[in-house]
Amino acid sequence: MVNAADCAFDDGAIVLTWLAHGHRETVALLRLFRGQVIVKLCDLPRLLQRYTHSLLTQVSQSAVCNQFHAVDARLARWLLMTHDRMDEDEFQLTQEFLSNMLGIRREGVSRAAGDLQRLKLIRYSRGRLKVLNRAGLEAVACSCYGVIKDEIVA
Numbered sequence: 001m002v003n004a005a006d007c008a009f010d011d012g013a014i015v016l017t018w019l020a021h022g023h024r025e026t027v028a029l030l031r032l033f034r035g036q037v038i039v040k041l042c043d044l045p046r047l048l049q050r051y052t053h054s055l056l057t058q059v060s061q062s063a064v065c066n067q068f069h070a071v072d073a074r075l076a077r078w079l080l081m082t083h084d085r086m087d088e089d090e091f092q093l094t095q096e097f098l099s100n101m102l103g104i105r106r107e108g109v110s111r112a113a114g115d116l117q118r119l120k121l122i123r124y125s126r127g128r129l130k131v132l133n134r135a136g137l138e139a140v141a142c143s144c145y146g147v148i149k150d151e152i153v154a
Ligand SMILES: [Zn+2]
Pocket: 064, 065, 066, 069, 073, 074, 077, 142, 143, 144, 145
């Protein structure tokens, strides 16, 4: 185990990074030495602690959200969280998957997605979803989106 300061870029090494708290952090360096791969971990306990805290916040906030917030707001939150993790505005999401993620029946997903489409915030057809108006989705989403995002970015 080494400190993060020891994991500066080293010529010839493969640098593994992850995006956390709004910036890239070096996780490990990989180097070939005499036919073997040498792995140098970088402050892994601290990174895992931050990841675990962020994941627990997301899980607990989602549980509260599913209990107390309206389906349209929950769907908007979930779509924003998905959009944050995508490189594009359009992605594949089935009603069955969304119903599992939101803890509601598929009919509820269909109704909530229809509401967001009528507001011209998304386009959703045959499992393809496109975010048309992200600011509008943020306005519809419940406050849980901000709580979870702040925890990840902070
Ligand atoms: Zn919520």
